[in-house]
Amino acid sequence: MLLCGSVSADEPAPAKQQELRNLLKHDCGACHGLQLKGGLGPPLLPEALADKSDVLLLDTIQNGRPGTAMPPWKSFLTVDETNWLIRLLRQP
Amino acid sequence: MNPRYFRFFAALLALLSTACSHTELRGSGDLGVVIEREKGSVQIVNTSQPSPLSRISDLGDLSHASVVFSRDQRYAYIFGRDGGLSKIDLLQDKLEKRIVQAGNSIGGAISQDGKLIAVSNYTPGGVKIFSAETLEQIADIPAVYGEDGRLSKVVGLADASDHRFVFTLFDADEIWIADVKNPKQPAIQKFKNIGKQPYDALLTPDGRYYLAGLFGESGLAKLDMWQPEAGVQRVLPDYGKHDEKLPVYKMPHLQGWTSSGDWLFVPAVGQHEVLVIDKHNWQLIKRIPVVGQPVFVTARPDGRQVWVNFAFPDNQQVQVVDVKDLSVIKTLQPGKAVLHMEFTPRGEAVWLAVRDEDRVMVYDTETLTETARLPADKPSGIFFSSRANQLGL
Numbered sequence: 209m210l211l212c213g214s215v216s217a218d219e220p221a222p223a224k225q226q227e228l229r230n231l232l233k234h235d236c237g238a239c240h241g242l243q244l245k246g247g248l249g250p251p252l253l254p255e256a257l258a259d260k261s262d263v264l265l266l267d268t269i270q271n272g273r274p275g276t277a278m279p280p281w282k283s284f285l286t287v288d289e290t291n292w293l294i295r296l297l298r299q300p
Numbered sequence: 301m302n303p304r305y306f307r308f309f310a311a312l313l314a315l316l317s318t319a320c321s322h323t324e325l326r327g328s329g330d331l332g333v334v335i336e337r338e339k340g341s342v343q344i345v346n347t348s349q350p351s352p353l354s355r356i357s358d359l360g361d362l363s364h365a366s367v368v369f370s371r372d373q374r375y376a377y378i379f380g381r382d383g384g385l386s387k388i389d390l391l392q393d394k395l396e397k398r399i400v401q402a403g404n405s406i407g408g409a410i411s412q413d414g415k416l417i418a419v420s421n422y423t424p425g426g427v428k429i430f431s432a433e434t435l436e437q438i439a440d441i442p443a444v445y446g447e448d449g450r451l452s453k454v455v456g457l458a459d460a461s462d463h464r465f466v467f468t469l470f471d472a473d474e475i476w477i478a479d480v481k482n483p484k485q486p487a488i489q490k491f492k493n494i495g496k497q498p499y500d501a502l503l504t505p506d507g508r509y510y511l512a513g514l515f516g517e518s519g520l521a522k523l524d525m526w527q528p529e530a531g532v533q534r535v536l537p538d539y540g541k542h543d544e545k546l547p548v549y550k551m552p553h554l555q556g557w558t559s560s561g562d563w564l565f566v567p568a569v570g571q572h573e574v575l576v577i578d579k580h581n582w583q584l585i586k587r588i589p590v591v592g593q594p595v596f597v598t599a600r601p602d603g604r605q606v607w608v609n610f611a612f613p614d615n616q617q618v619q620v621v622d623v624k625d626l627s628v629i630k631t632l633q634p635g636k637a638v639l640h641m642e643f644t645p646r647g648e649a650v651w652l653a654v655r656d657e658d659r660v661m662v663y664d665t666e667t668l669t670e671t672a673r674l675p676a677d678k679p680s681g682i683f684f685s686s687r688a689n690q691l692g693l
Contacts, residue, residue, distance in 0.1 A: 233338075234637070234655065234678075235612050238550050241381055242337060242363030246404060247422060248453065248470070248499065248551060272547060277499070277515055279547030284613065 218288035228293055231284075239277065244297075248277060254300050265294045326353075328373035328685055331390045332642070334653065334660055335365045335378075337680035342378060344390055347644050347651070347684055350662055350672050354393035360384040360400070365681055366407045369688035370432060371414035376683070377432070379408040379419055387435060390685065397435050401428055409459040412691070416483055418457055418465045425451035427467055429483055438483045445472035456501025456512055456554065458692045460525050468498045468512045475501075475512060475523055475532060494521040494532045500554040503692030504564070504579075511535070513554050515569060522582070535582045536575070545570035546593065550611035553596050563623070565606050567594035574608055576626060586626050590619050596640065599623075600665055601647040609638045609652075618652065620668060630668045634661050639679070645686035653679035 220228060233242060239249035250256065257265065269290045272280035281290070331353075334343040341357040359365075361382035368377050375396065378386040383402035388395055404423035410416070410432060417430045426442040443452040452469035460466050463481045468474070475494050478486040496516025503510050503525070512521040519536040552567035564577040568587070574597055576586040592614025599606050606621040615637050620630040636656035643650050649671065652661045655678050662672040687693040 230656070235549065237363055238612075241404070242361055243382075245361075245382075247364065247381065247406070248455075275516075277497070277548065277551065279549055 218291060220289055220292055224289070225292070228285075228289060229296075232293060232296070252297055254298050257297060262291070262294055265297075266290055269293065326391055328390060329645070330685070331373065332651075332682060332684040333367050333376045333378070333388070333390075334674075334676050334679050335362050335367070335681040335683075336677040337362045337365065337655075338678040340380075341677070342376075342388065343674075343676060344388070344393060345660075345674070347649075350649075350651070350674065352674055352676075356386075356388055356393070356395055359386050359395075359398070363680065364406065367681070367683035367687075368408055368410040368417070368693070369683075369685050370410070371688050373685040373688045375432075376685075377408065377410065377417055379405055381405060383421065383423075385417070385419055385430065385435060399430075399435050401430070401437070406453070406455060407457055409457050409465060411459050411465070411480065412461055412463065416480060418459070418467075418478075418480075420454040420457035420467055422453040425453050425469075425471070427454055427457060427465065427478065429465075429480065429486070439480070439486050441476075441478055441486055441488065443469050443472065443476075445469060445474060455499060458501065458503040458510065460503060460510070461507050461691065464525075466501075466503070466510050466523070466525070468494075468501045470498060473498065475510065475521065477523075477525075477528055489528060491523065491528075491532045495519065495534065499551050502554040505690065505692065507691040509579075511554070511564075513552065513566075513569065515548075515551070520566070533582075535577065536584055539575070539584060540568065540571060543571065546572070548593060548611065549613070550593070550595055550615075552594060552611075565597045565599065565621075567597050567608075569593075574606070574621065588621060588626060588628065590628060591617050591631065598641050598643070600650070601643055601645065605665060607641050607650060609641060612637075615639070632663070632668070634663075634670075635659070640681045642682035642684055644684065651682045653682050655680055 240252050241247045244252040270282040272278045330348040332345045332347050340359050343355050344353045360380045363381045366379050376388045383400050383405045385401050386398040402421040405421045408419040417432050419428050429439040443454050445452050452471035454467050455470050456468040465478045475491040477489040480486050495514040498512040499515045501512035510523040518539045519534050522533050522535045566575045574588040578585050592610030594608045596609050608619045618632045619628050622629045634652050635654040639655050640653040650663050660674045660676045664671050
């Protein structure tokens with residue numbers, strides 16, 4: 209797989225990756241479901257995100273979606289970490 | 301063996317086995333259930349010891365799971381996120397029955413007479429009603445709204461007196477009362493335009509008021525269950541209007557909203573505050589500053605203390621409010637991700653679910669010190685059988 213094969217410069221360290229997975233599962237999962245099938249927030253499964261661009265997802269995670277319950281995460285996630293999470297979300 | 305000895309040993313054996321089964325007898329009033337969200341299991345616990353008794357597994361996705369109890373406190377009904385509804389026998393440590401009744405579910409309630417279980421669903425949006433005995437479906441109430449018949453996610457489902465369930469439509473800004481005197485054909489009364497994005501609701505412990513928290517605007521929507529025909533009224537319509545609202549990393553939960561004497565304790569949405577409301581005139585009497593955004597605001601059963609836990613990133617802390625002078629008297633650091641708190645029936649102890657530390661912690665509520673800890677796999681919710689006797693829980 210392309211992602212795993214190449215360790216890019218913006219790849220978070222293994223411990224950080226574990227922390228990010230935990231955040232995704234439990235804190236994002238609080239609204240989007242532990243298995244990301246959706247809850248008060250919409251599902252985040254690969255097929256649900258297929259028609260959403262990386263730019264849109266990055267903006268949504270970093271800055272939130274005003275008028276909805278989606279908060280901005282930029283105080284807790286760098287752009288690189290957010291992009292790593294987006295790649296993780298897109299993996300089947 | 302000499303037949304006489306044989307008879308003696310047989311009798312002794314029978315006596316021993318009777319004695320053993322007697323020691324296994326279990327009362328139901330001091331039992332509880334701890335949800336292990338990631339593993340999809342629950343632990344049955346004894347709250348007097350305190351100790352774990354058994355674990356029941358394979359209950360599906362238990363993120364955001366909640367529990368109600370049969371009135372005889374023998375059975376726990378567990379509502380899973382994946383639409384699973386599981387009936388557990390607390391006396392025999394076994395799964396009695398499990399059905400998957402919807403695609404995505406959020407909570408449930410048991411009727412006043414203990415005969416019906418209602419479940420609120422996100423997908424498909426609505427409420428379904430089941431027999432508490434057999435889990436057979438009795439009625440389906442799709443949460444249809446708007447011109448084009450869309451289905452709304454349903455939140456804040458509670459049992460009310462006089463054979464009613466009451467719930468809130470998140471996407472439709474509506475509250476519905478379902479009269480289930482004839483459970484096969486619930487009679488629905490709808491209240492529209494109650495306020496934007498009602499995200500959860502609760503029934504006050506006396507069963508009189510149903511209050512929905514609003515995410516999309518300030519204040520709460522209040523319905524008087526004694527006279528629903530009076531309609532929905534807004535409480536604290538101007539609260540926080542001019543304050544900058546902080547991002548909300550976890551929706552507050554309103555089942556734990558607390559009524560202590562004349563006061564109602566409410567988590568402020570997007571603020572680091574607990575609000576105190578006077579139930580006689582529905583005015584705000586105090587904003588208690590706390591260390592984060594409150595998720596659960598739960599009173600000790602005697603109403604003397606209110607315990608508060610918090611949303612990410614402040615969820616390693618718990619604060620205790622002394623109701624006598626409405627101020628924080630203690631800040632505890634139980635561990636990472638305290639998700640839920642449950643008091644023993646008369647409140648001498650409180651149990652905390654500390655998710656990221658994989659443990660449940662028990663605190664003495666008088667000394668505010670830890671007295672026990674029990675291992676649990678990513679615990680998210682703790683529910684004690686004393687809930688069986690409380691309206692709205």
